[in-house]
Amino acid sequence: MPTVSDTLKNEHSDTIDFLAAEFDSETQTTDARSKAKDEYLTVPSDLIANLVLSSALGRNGRRLLKKGGPQVVILRVPTAAWVEPVSRAANRLSGYKAMILLAKTDQRRYEETVQAKVAHAFDRRVPVIAVSQNPDTYLPQMVCGAADLFVSVTAPAPRVMSKAIAVWCGSSRVVGLKAEDLSGLDLPDLVSCLRPGSTPDICIERLRRAACSRAVIRIHDDTPRLEDLHGYGRARDWALSLIDDVARVRRSELSPDALESGVFFGIPGTGKSTLARAAAKSAKLPLIQATVADFFAQGAGFLDSVIKQTNTWFDSLQAAAPCVGFLDELDALPNRATLSNRGADWWQPVITNFLVRIDQARASKSGIILLAATNHIERVDRALLRPGRFDRQFEILPPDEQGLIAILxxxxxxxxxxxxxxxxxxxxxxxxxxxxxxxxxxxxxxxxxxxxxxxxxxxxxxxAPADLRPLEQVRGVAIHEAGHAIVAHRLGIPVLGATIMATQSASGSTRLRIAELTPTRAALEAQVMAALAGRCSDIILGQGASAGAVCDLRDATRIITAVHAQYGLGATISYMAPQDDVSYILAADPKLRAAVERDLQRLMVQTKGLVEANRASILALAEELLAKRSISGDEVALIASANPEAERLCDNL
Incomplete structure (x- = not known):
């Protein structure tokens, strides 16, 4: 296990005494000190760390570090790989007279030992420099609370890395290095590109190749670019704007903390994961993907193990930053509002830690973009969806006709x-x-x-496999769906399309766009009439009522029940229960059940009148469905417009 500067293991001597013996003793010559201080120029990791630390500290920070004395300096580094090189660089800047605390993993269990070491350092007027990729999580609280200076040491900008290449190659100037050439590269990646005998151009080309390979991490070669995707609506528009923001961050025109994070939700199969991968690919950012199940599978599955695996994932995001962190099946992290007492005892620490790590990732300003996907947005803890965490939520719907053509x-x-x-x-x-x-x-x-x-x-x-149903049955389905489509069109409800193709759950379907967020009673009753139109068509134009309208009756009953029991649009304004509890409240309240039945019977009569008035349009549409099996909303409108008398009759109802 990594230690705190290796000073917390019994086999090592005290760090303060060790450094004092090595660098402060009279036996150390000036030449030896000079050699030790300049040795970093021949070690790529130390060279880069020194330049990065110097840039992060600035003039005042470097002066404070050189000043020495009893002070605590905390250095947050991008990843665990930076901890030791940056600690060596900090020690050099302090004149080799600092106590160094290294914390790559949780060291808070050593609180008392560290406290004694820090007190000893202060007694000897020696500064304490703590280095960690996650100080808030891995350093003891007494160290964080006593900090006189807190510095975030970020991965090198092109200017700093260009200087490192120039020093390494003995060149006076290096040009052509861009931010995207360093995207997602950790310190080992940078070090591997600086090799003896290399020219600046060769070093830059290696960096570009390394960044390119990281840009497609965990992204299959056949992942499309975001620009080539269709059928995603507002979610794709937002993702495109996010890519533009990433480009502005690379040009230093925008701060990394302006990058938003988002959740994609919708029914299975709508391409939520593909959208996230495509966004990362188009932005040329590494994609680090995980699920809550991974946090269980990659460890022992105990509470502490799950939290450690969660922290490891977030640390990997920091290592690859700027990057896209994608958490699939977000609802696997349960909603605390719905947890049982027993479940809450176990999950609370996991969820709390997850929220804290999101806050730290967003606050790091290192360019971490968090994306997530779920089929059940209603099951996601509300704390995850607030601004500052997953800022935006977008529903991914099945594509329209043009979107489906583009996908094909x-x-x-x-x-x-x-x-x-x-x-x-x-x-x-x-x-x-x-x-x-x-x-x-x-x-x-x-x-x-x-x-x-x-x-x-x-x-x-x-x-569209061959339809093996009897012709009369298919004709009945066509009349049923034509009734839905024509009546909905007459009532002003947009029709997206209709089909008589059977699925596992339905013999046919008609797709409507119900867009009103705060509908009136008239709008709700129009929805009910559109739902009842199929049954009315069966009775008037088909072979009579059948059990095939069960879903229509369910929807109509729910809407009318909501009118009376939820929306306050009936005889009372009492809120009784959500729509999902329709069967319960109807069974428990005979008066409500009678009121709902009266409204349904009244709307059934009105719908029959509409079907009678639009007999010709419904039959014409049914024939079109029999010929084509599926039709668009525009075709429904064309057939309906061929019968102006029906429109006038409808208007006079």
Whole structure:
């Protein structure tokens, strides 16, 4: 285990006495001291550390360090690899008369021993220099609290690294080194690029190659660039602006603490992880990925082990900074508000430590961008989502038609280059990017099995397999979905598309855009009528009511119950329970149940009137669905506009 300057192990002598014996004794000649002080020029790690420390301290800091006397100086370094070289550089600046505390891991268990050492140093008027990549976590509190000077020693800027290359190569001037040439490089990476006999240009080229390899760490070669992704809406726009901010930080036009962090959430398969990887790739930043499960799997799984693995991950972010830290399945870190007492006893330290480490990472101003993904944003602890931690949250929805076409093009590459993919996107409406990628893999396998190149029919066969249902059943589904689409359109609810393609959970579907955050009762009743329109079409135009409308009835009941029991838009303004508890409150309150039923029956009558008035439009749309299987919202509008009389009848309801 790393020690505190190796002074806390019994086999080593006291650091203060050791340094005094080595450098303050009369037996040490001036030449020996000079040789010891200049030796760092031949060791790349010490050369770089010396220049970086000198830059971080500034003139006043260097003067304070040389002054000596009983004082405590804390140096926060980027990673554990910097601890020893920076401590040697600090010792040189102090004239080799300081007590050095090295803390690469948690040393707070040695609180009493360190306290005695510090007191002894002060008695001898010797300064104490503590060096750690995470002083708040790894140094004893008495050292942090007694600090006279706290300095953050950051990774070298291009100017400092250029000077190191110049000194190493014996050159008067080095030009051409940029911030991106150093992105994500730790001290060992920098040292490996400074080799005997190298020229400045060779050193810079090595740095660029090293930064390039780090820029794709844990990113597969086929990860697309952010600019090539489609269907992500506001999340992609934010990520693009984040990349612009990274570029401004590299040009010193923006402070690193201005970089935001964010969470992507939505149903599985919408490409949340791909978006995070693409953002890192386009920003040319290292991507350090983890899950809460990793913190368990990489250690013993006990409480202290999980916390240590969490700290190790955050330390790795600091090591690679500037970088992107991506935590997948964020909801695996539980919400403290929903924990049982027993669960809280175990998880509280883990969550608290995680929050503290996020704060430290953001406060370090080292360019760490935190991204996360979850399928269940409602399960995430609210403390994680506040500004200063994960500042922004973006829902990733299934792509629209044009977005799905772009996703298909991306995964197809050079295949089907001249084919129109609109029919594929229409048939596959509502599909996620992951589903689209699965279609293409299966279509290519189909083509390989047939011994030929991929053709459009292969892809269509995967997106829309042959419908084995009886024709009358399919016609009934078409009438049902056409009723939903036409009535919703007449009521002013945007229709995104409709399909009669069966899934595991439905015989067909109609996609609507419900955008109102604070709907009126009229808007809510319009949603209910759109939901009831399928059943009404079954009764008036199809083969009669069936059990296929169960989901529609559930949604309609929830909305009307919310009108009376949550929204205060019924006869009372009492808030009774959330919408998820509809069945409970309806069973417990006969009067509420009767009021909901009256409203549903009234809206059912109105919806039947709309279906009767739009009979021609619904039947025409049903025929279109039978022919194409899927149609867009624009096609729904075109068919509806072909019957102006229906619009007038609808207006007079």
């Amino acid at each position: 093009r991306l995964h197809l590459g050079s295949d089907l280059k001249n084919e129109d993919l609109t029919p594929v996107a229409r048939l596959g409406q509502g599909a996620t990017g992951a589903i689209a990628a699965g279609w293409i893999r299966a279509a290519r396998q189909r083509a390989r099995f047939a011994g030929r190149s991929l053709i459009l029919e292969d892809l269509l066969a995967e997106v």
